[in-house]
Amino acid sequence: MVxxxxxxxxKSNNFWxxxxxxxxxxxxxxxxxxxxxxxxxxxxxxxxxAFKKFNYADGIWxxxxxxxxxxxxxxxxxxxxxxxxxxxxxxxLIFTILGTFLNVVVAIAIDQLAFKKLGKTLQSxxxxxxxxxxxxxxxIVYALLSQESGLINQTFGTATRWxxxxxxxxxxxxxxxxxxxxxxxxxxxxxxxxxxxxxxxxAAQIDGANKWQQICHITIPSLVPMITIMLLLSVGGIMRSDxxxxxxxxxxxxxxxxTTQVIDSYxxxxxxxxxxxxxxAAATLFQSVVGTGLIIIANGVVRxxxxxxxxx
Amino acid sequence: MAKNDDxxxxxxxxxxxxxxxxxxxxxxxxxxxxxxxxxxxxxxxAFTDEMELATTGFTYFPxxxxxxxxxxxxxxxxxxxxxxxxxxxxTVSGTLLGLLVMSLYAYSTSRRDFRLRGFLSIFAMIxxxxxxxxxxxxxxxxxxxxxxxxxxxxxxxxxxxxxNLIILRTYIQTSVPEELMDSARIDGAGEWxxxxxxxxxxxxxxxxxxxxxxxxxxxxxxxxALLYISSANKKPLQLLLVNIQKSxxxxxxxxxxxxxxxxxxxxNIPQYSSTMATVVVVIGxxxxxxxxxxxxxxxxxxxxxxxx
Numbered sequence: 001m002v003x004x005x006x007x008x009x010x011k012s013n014n015f016w017x018x019x020x021x022x023x024x025x026x027x028x029x030x031x032x033x034x035x036x037x038x039x040x041x042x043x044x045x046x047x048x049x050a051f052k053k054f055n056y057a058d059g060i061w062x063x064x065x066x067x068x069x070x071x072x073x074x075x076x077x078x079x080x081x082x083x084x085x086x087x088x089x090x091x092x093l094i095f096t097i098l099g100t101f102l103n104v105v106v107a108i109a110i111d112q113l114a115f116k117k118l119g120k121t122l123q124s125x126x127x128x129x130x131x132x133x134x135x136x137x138x139x140i141v142y143a144l145l146s147q148e149s150g151l152i153n154q155t156f157g158t159a160t161r162w163x164x165x166x167x168x169x170x171x172x173x174x175x176x177x178x179x180x181x182x183x184x185x186x187x188x189x190x191x192x193x194x195x196x197x198x199x200x201x202x203a204a205q206i207d208g209a210n211k212w213q214q215i216c217h218i219t220i221p222s223l224v225p226m227i228t229i230m231l232l233l234s235v236g237g238i239m240r241s242d243x244x245x246x247x248x249x250x251x252x253x254x255x256x257x258x259t260t261q262v263i264d265s266y267x268x269x270x271x272x273x274x275x276x277x278x279x280x281a282a283a284t285l286f287q288s289v290v291g292t293g294l295i296i297i298a299n300g301v302v303r304x305x306x307x308x309x310x311x312x
Numbered sequence: 313m314a315k316n317d318d319x320x321x322x323x324x325x326x327x328x329x330x331x332x333x334x335x336x337x338x339x340x341x342x343x344x345x346x347x348x349x350x351x352x353x354x355x356x357x358a359f360t361d362e363m364e365l366a367t368t369g370f371t372y373f374p375x376x377x378x379x380x381x382x383x384x385x386x387x388x389x390x391x392x393x394x395x396x397x398x399x400x401x402x403t404v405s406g407t408l409l410g411l412l413v414m415s416l417y418a419y420s421t422s423r424r425d426f427r428l429r430g431f432l433s434i435f436a437m438i439x440x441x442x443x444x445x446x447x448x449x450x451x452x453x454x455x456x457x458x459x460x461x462x463x464x465x466x467x468x469x470x471x472x473x474x475x476n477l478i479i480l481r482t483y484i485q486t487s488v489p490e491e492l493m494d495s496a497r498i499d500g501a502g503e504w505x506x507x508x509x510x511x512x513x514x515x516x517x518x519x520x521x522x523x524x525x526x527x528x529x530x531x532x533x534x535x536x537a538l539l540y541i542s543s544a545n546k547k548p549l550q551l552l553l554v555n556i557q558k559s560x561x562x563x564x565x566x567x568x569x570x571x572x573x574x575x576x577x578x579x580n581i582p583q584y585s586s587t588m589a590t591v592v593v594v595i596g597x598x599x600x601x602x603x604x605x606x607x608x609x610x611x612x613x614x615x616x617x618x619x620x
Binding site: 019022024025026028029031032035038040041042043044045046047049054056059061106109110112113115118119122124125126127128129130133135136138139141143144146148149150153154179183211236243244248251264267268270271272277280281284287288292295312 | 333340341344351353371423437444448538595602
């Protein structure tokens, strides 16, 4: 099959011949193909709800169209819409910038550590939080922040009502998110660092570069392609959030919505209340289109600057 | 990091253990403590005396230890065992199903002269870029497919993901020698036999890495359960945790204790400690299993970053 003549021959044969020859491969691809089709592609058509007055009895196809009424509604209740879009975007920015920065710092710190065994052990522990679901994390946060019995108030002798004060939550959610993801995120960068040729460091030392200069001129540049790819991948999720973080950790408390409600947690709440599907569908369509648009733009930019790092 | 400069200047690469190294160690130790301490608190709270939790709050150094929380969970928690079974079922079947269908798909899209290869690759890529979102999925699954309160919804939609497909395909392309497959074919093995006999066994490291990430995702999944599952005997563990947040009575309720008896014993339910004991029981297995799979991690993650 790798013989170039056979390859050419196969290519010159017609398409159906090729299909017949690869009937086993067709069959192999079929199960995953069907799963993607039924559980990813067909649901995309559900976005048409944004233009419909949905009701359960008629179902998604027979429900009547209502033009752009849902979007008018979306714009008229702009406070909620703007609030959740702003929160979604703000948290995306904080989490991505701070997260990437901390991932890289932790990765370099562990890589530079001369006590290799200690570094490995510490890293293993740092990764653990990612394996704890937000449904469980919310209890951990509660143990720390509960007003009467929480560890924070106990330790500092304060009586802060954390769950009543929206202003604290951007900080709390950022800390929880970093706690959850930085250890895991740094693994990726560590594996890149492990691949750096040690001779580069030795050569730099001979040239008189100190540790700090070595990090700036060898370590960080070698991480740039990975950082680009990770940022690019994350751009597609700009309008999506870690629903668990915003829905579970905040206990979906209405008092905190000002700083904690994001599009995803709003949508989840609306489905569970099974109300207002038109509005929700319009918000969802907005979310999907903006997300996809941004990843295409970001990919285009990267393609211009560093074609080898582009996603597609 | 800047503090290390002087100590390490002119020293061998990562060889001399100067003062800077000790400072770095301490900083990393502090960060590690920040990661571990909240989890430890929950484990301690699960075994702390309920009265102490109620009066003086959560502490790392309880004066009185107690098994009441854990006992309450084990005694009243018939639901807990059911949920454990459901979660294990979902995790195992979802992970195995996903690994099988994704490996097959990855293998077939790695065949170079297969003309649908390009189409199938793009087909798998698009869901990462564009998705219908939670609401569309909800309406399509429940209204169009008529699936409600069905474990299928917890297993199948999550089992094929673009990222994992890319990891597996990259692994086949880079680490499974084409010559081996060819020699198997020359020996008369069909494609299926080549796949199951040669390719799949050689994919073990990739399968372990992807499999553990999938298993974790399944174990921790709560959103689909919250949306789709209503009957008690299909509730996974995470949904149980979500319910407990609303009220711990739910856990007791589902074991068929009459509501009158329940309200009578309300005061005696070890609320904090048994909630934390439940959390411990839910997150325990992942934390115990994690070290065994850890070595595959870096490898799996790195493979994923190679674009397909």
